Amino acid sequence: MQEVVRHKVLSIAADVLSVSPNLLSDQSSSKTVESWDSICHLNLILALEDSFALQFAPEEMEQMETIGQIASLVEAKLAQAGKA
Amino acid sequence: MPIVIRPHSAEHVEAVVRFNRRLMAAGAADWMQIEPGPEPSWLPKRNGQKLYNEIFLALENDEVRGAYVLKHQEFSFHGSTVHSIGYYHHPISEGMINKAYAAVGALMIRDALRQEPLLYALGMDGYDKPLPKMLKLLGWKDYLVPFYFRILRPFRFLRQMEALRQSRRNRVLMDVAAFSGAGWIGIKALDSFRTLRGGRGACTSSEVPGFGEWADDVWKNAKDSYSMTAVRNSEVLKQLYPSSQTQFTRLQVASNRAIVGWSVVAARGPKPRFGNMRVASVVDCFAAPENAPAVVRATTEALQHSHFDMVVTNQSNAEWSRAFERAGFMKGPSNFVFAASPQLSQLLSPFDEAKEHTHFTRGDGDGLPNSF
Numbered sequence: 001m002q003e004v005v006r007h008k009v010l011s012i013a014a015d016v017l018s019v020s021p022n023l024l025s026d027q028s029s030s031k032t033v034e035s036w037d038s039i040c041h042l043n044l045i046l047a048l049e050d051s052f053a054l055q056f057a058p059e060e061m062e063q064m065e066t067i068g069q070i071a072s073l074v075e076a077k078l079a080q081a082g083k084a
Numbered sequence: 085m086p087i088v089i090r091p092h093s094a095e096h097v098e099a100v101v102r103f104n105r106r107l108m109a110a111g112a113a114d115w116m117q118i119e120p121g122p123e124p125s126w127l128p129k130r131n132g133q134k135l136y137n138e139i140f141l142a143l144e145n146d147e148v149r150g151a152y153v154l155k156h157q158e159f160s161f162h163g164s165t166v167h168s169i170g171y172y173h174h175p176i177s178e179g180m181i182n183k184a185y186a187a188v189g190a191l192m193i194r195d196a197l198r199q200e201p202l203l204y205a206l207g208m209d210g211y212d213k214p215l216p217k218m219l220k221l222l223g224w225k226d227y228l229v230p231f232y233f234r235i236l237r238p239f240r241f242l243r244q245m246e247a248l249r250q251s252r253r254n255r256v257l258m259d260v261a262a263f264s265g266a267g268w269i270g271i272k273a274l275d276s277f278r279t280l281r282g283g284r285g286a287c288t289s290s291e292v293p294g295f296g297e298w299a300d301d302v303w304k305n306a307k308d309s310y311s312m313t314a315v316r317n318s319e320v321l322k323q324l325y326p327s328s329q330t331q332f333t334r335l336q337v338a339s340n341r342a343i344v345g346w347s348v349v350a351a352r353g354p355k356p357r358f359g360n361m362r363v364a365s366v367v368d369c370f371a372a373p374e375n376a377p378a379v380v381r382a383t384t385e386a387l388q389h390s391h392f393d394m395v396v397t398n399q400s401n402a403e404w405s406r407a408f409e410r411a412g413f414m415k416g417p418s419n420f421v422f423a424a425s426p427q428l429s430q431l432l433s434p435f436d437e438a439k440e441h442t443h444f445t446r447g448d449g450d451g452l453p454n455s456f
Contacts, residue, residue: 030186031184039214040186042190057198065086
């Protein structure tokens with residue numbers, strides 16, 4: 001299940017950031033992806049909320065710097081909500 | 085390292101200074117600075133007052149990576165319900181100069197929304213800027229608050245126009261000219277025509293040192309007419325336009341000897357885009373909609389007598405807009421955006437209908453007290 005979530009997060013991020021999924025990894029962040037600006041970051045959060053039917057609190061958004069951190073947070077929230 | 089949002093406090097002063105230095109070094113505009121001290125210079129929190137500003141910082145360990153200001157103010161909805169509303173302003177993010185902090189902008193908006201779900205933003209310098217784009221993504225509803233101007237001294241206006249056309253330093257006056265017909269005869273004819281359409285009535289304005297009980301009467305008589313307006317009673321007006329701030333001129337307007345409304349006007353500081361023109365701003369105004377024409381006409385006449393070359397204003401309300409048009413004002417390109425959070429939009433439902441009956445002016449923006 002974790003891999004499924006991780007793959008879906010990667011796919012959403014690639015779509016929002018307009019890059020190939022092959023170019024993204026757990027370490028990818030706004031520091032490493034050229035197109036990852038403030039608008040894209042917000043788009044990514046909203047796309048994830050929409051796709052996974054989740055809502056991120058500000059203190060959770062504080063931890064969303066890399067793809068890996070974002071995927072872990074989504075997994076944790078899905079588990080908490082009994083969706084995983 | 086995670087970024088957390090906290091209220092500005094004395095322990096962060098040095099970090100704020102470092103943040104400002106980093107932004108300045110990267111070529112950020114002068115206004116992109118956080119006030120170093122934790123107490124806002126404009127509308128600081130005082131015991132018992134419902135109108136105040138608070139500064140919040142986005143912190144990464146001991147370093148500041150962003151900031152925003154939240155203004156708390158009471159608003160009246162159709163005169164019956166009063167809510168405390170948050171005004172999200174002066175957001176500054178290190179993401180503007182360093183993409184590593186791209187997340188800060190979204191984080192700050194979400195934080196402000198959690199503190200004050202009834203939230204609005206105003207101004208923002210047009211739809212092409214990052215903030216209104218982000219607000220749209222978050223489902224905020226918005227509209228452009230119309231901008232109006234009137235040329236009071238066409239000869240001076242055109243002479244400035246000519247100088248600016250030669251220097252090609254900027255475009256604002258030329259834009260205005262394009263809207264006004266770009267000719268002295270055209271401006272003059274339009275000016276007379278529009279003034280005549282405004283009609284003449286027994287309305288007068290008197291400069292007053294401050295707001296008293298008479299302003300409370302105006303507020304009580306007019307508040308029901310607006311779908312949303314900041315409470316403008318004398319207590320609030322004394323805070324917004326205190327007598328100590330001499331840049332503001334407060335005009336009390338009477339019609340047939342009864343006080344019907346007021347306006348606050350101010351001379352705009354010299355700006356290259358206006359050349360050497362003497363430009364006045366109708367910063368704020370209030371009256372029942374049926375008395376708007378009297379307030380606008382009396383205010384315009386007072387500014388004419390004060391030898392201003394041009395007057396500008398922003399008005400969200402449809403009836404005030406019509407009053408300005410009838411007094412010879414022309415509509416120009418606006419970059420003054422009003423945006424309401426989803427919860428605030430619900431209070432204005434149906435939004436498209438309610439927006440015409442809101443009452444927002446430059447006095448509701450973040451430009452006070454020195455830039456309006």
